[in-house]
Amino acid sequence: MRNLSLLSSLVACPVCGGKLDAKDDEALDCGSCRQRFPTWAGLPWLFDRPKEYRAEWSQRLRFYVQTMESEISTLKMEQRLPDLLAPTTERLKLLIQAKTEQLREIETLLKDFDLPEDPSYELNSFAGTPLPENLSLLGYYSNALRDWGWGEAENKAALECVRRVIGQQPLGLMAVLGSGPSRLAYDVHRLFQGTTTLAIDINPFYLLLASRMIAGKTLQLYDFPMAPRDLRSTAVKVKLRAPEPIKENFYFLLADALKPCLKAESLDTLLTPWLIDVIPEDFRTLAARFNQYLKIGGRWINFGSLVFHQSMQSRCYSREEVEAILLESGFEIVAKEESEIPYLSVAHNCQRRHEWIYSFSAKKIRECPAPVTGDNQISWLQNTAELVPAWTELPEQILF
Numbered sequence: 001m002r003n004l005s006l007l008s009s010l011v012a013c014p015v016c017g018g019k020l021d022a023k024d025d026e027a028l029d030c031g032s033c034r035q036r037f038p039t040w041a042g043l044p045w046l047f048d049r050p051k052e053y054r055a056e057w058s059q060r061l062r063f064y065v066q067t068m069e070s071e072i073s074t075l076k077m078e079q080r081l082p083d084l085l086a087p088t089t090e091r092l093k094l095l096i097q098a099k100t101e102q103l104r105e106i107e108t109l110l111k112d113f114d115l116p117e118d119p120s121y122e123l124n125s126f127a128g129t130p131l132p133e134n135l136s137l138l139g140y141y142s143n144a145l146r147d148w149g150w151g152e153a154e155n156k157a158a159l160e161c162v163r164r165v166i167g168q169q170p171l172g173l174m175a176v177l178g179s180g181p182s183r184l185a186y187d188v189h190r191l192f193q194g195t196t197t198l199a200i201d202i203n204p205f206y207l208l209l210a211s212r213m214i215a216g217k218t219l220q221l222y223d224f225p226m227a228p229r230d231l232r233s234t235a236v237k238v239k240l241r242a243p244e245p246i247k248e249n250f251y252f253l254l255a256d257a258l259k260p261c262l263k264a265e266s267l268d269t270l271l272t273p274w275l276i277d278v279i280p281e282d283f284r285t286l287a288a289r290f291n292q293y294l295k296i297g298g299r300w301i302n303f304g305s306l307v308f309h310q311s312m313q314s315r316c317y318s319r320e321e322v323e324a325i326l327l328e329s330g331f332e333i334v335a336k337e338e339s340e341i342p343y344l345s346v347a348h349n350c351q352r353r354h355e356w357i358y359s360f361s362a363k364k365i366r367e368c369p370a371p372v373t374g375d376n377q378i379s380w381l382q383n384t385a386e387l388v389p390a391w392t393e394l395p396e397q398i399l400f
Contacts, residue, residue: 004028007044007251010173010198013037014048014261041112041208045254046261049130053254056131057204061110064137068103072096091231098222098235105221106138109208130256132280137205140180142344144206145223147183148213148240150346157341158357159187162271162303165335165361171195172268175293177257178202178275182210184303186242188271189250195269196249200260207252209240216245225349233348262293270294274304276322282315283308283322287329291368300331300362305355319358331362 004022011028013020018032027038028046037046040054047053075096079089146154162184171192176185179199189197201207212219219240228234255261258281270290276283290300308316317325319338326333337359345352 003251004039004044011046011253011261012263014046014255014259042211043204043207043252043254047130047254047256048259052130057137060137065103065107068099072099087231091234094235102222105219110205131202137203144181144209145221145238145240146344147181148242149238154342154345155183155187158184158303159191161337161339161341161357161359162188162301163191164337165359166301167335173266174198174269174271175200175260175262175267176271176273177260178272181206184273185271186214186246189246198251198253200253200255200257202254202256204254207254211252213240213242214246214250216242223348227350229348229350236348264292265295267293268295268298270300272300272302276302277304277306277308283317284325285371287325288368288371291330291364292370294364296364298364299334303359304357306358326362330364330366330368332365334361334363336360
């Protein structure tokens with residue numbers, strides 16, 4: 001209850017921007033639009049339509065379970081093939097055991113979400129899914145293993161990149177948008193004493209995992225590399241844990257980065273790790289949006305590669321264009337650098353790569369007009385009190 005009360009003073013209603021109250025330990029309530037934002041598994045779901053998001057994640061969890069069960073069943077059938085080599089039999093046995101344990105561990109981790117039995121998935125799909133269609137529950141699974149398992153060298157390299165562009169200035173209230181498994185958010189929070197951190201992501205699996213980590217708990221999950229170095233590397237059990245727990249001033253929020261429940265001009269620091277080039281919104285609109293959340297003098301810290309995933313080439317920006325957009329959006333670039341660091345390089349995987357990372361620190365020096373965006377959801381499917389509009393061609397159909 002105490003943490004939820006403290007959190008309510010830091011965030012705003014994702015629907016109307018109103019003040020949130022923690023009247024009990026189960027939800028945050030908006031006094032303006034009367035919306036209620038529940039907590040599941042201890043995480044506040046600050047989406048504009050929390051039940052729809054919950055239903056979507058429920059469906060994607062079921063899809064993951066069905067996929068894993070199908071893979072295990074197929075492996076068991078392959079075990080019965082004639083003339084298998086002894087090492088092949090051993091490898092299949094290892095995979096069956098590992099995938100069975102993995103499925104059990106994931107289901108145990110997510111059991112506290114109390115996901116609904118009937119998510120009304122067909123209705124939500126017709127209205128327009130609130131989640132990106134290509135966003136799976138374990139879409140960046142290797143990043144979680146890297147963050148809390150075998151990736152200390154990569155974690156240190158990432159933190160050093162961010163530290164160099166931050167300098168020595170205190171971070172104050174910091175929101176980390178797209179925090180994912182949240183290791184960078186955790187490391188920055190520990191490095192800069194006195195920081196209050198809001199780790200925000202759209203995926204409940206990663207935030208629940210990260211919340212377990214910073215609470216000092218451990219998890220045992222498997223890595224299934226695409227190019228294992230040997231038979232035993234086909235499935236490698238990884239122990240996930242944090243160097244030390246965090247006891248205060250660190251909050252996890254489930255929210256959409258495009259509607260992140262942040263108060264206007266409330267942040268001292270905004271950190272975006274591996275986010276700005278994968279989000280579907282045009283970066284020019286995104287930069288104007290992020291300007292709204294920062295105080296004058298507040299800083300936007302970015303970390304990640306720039307490989308924009310836009311259908312229009314005019315919106316796949318170079319570093320020079322990104323810097324020009326920052327300037328037009330009310331920011332002054334304080335520091336920037338490019339660094340080559342290892343990415344998902346682990347001993348039991350033959351495939352290794354390096355990434356050129358672009359980090360910047362940009363200070364807000366002036367206000368920028370808020371971006372105008374539309375909502376493609378069908379309103380009368382969301383609001384049962386709203387009348388279904390008449391079909392415009394109905395009179396003509398009646399005449400014939």
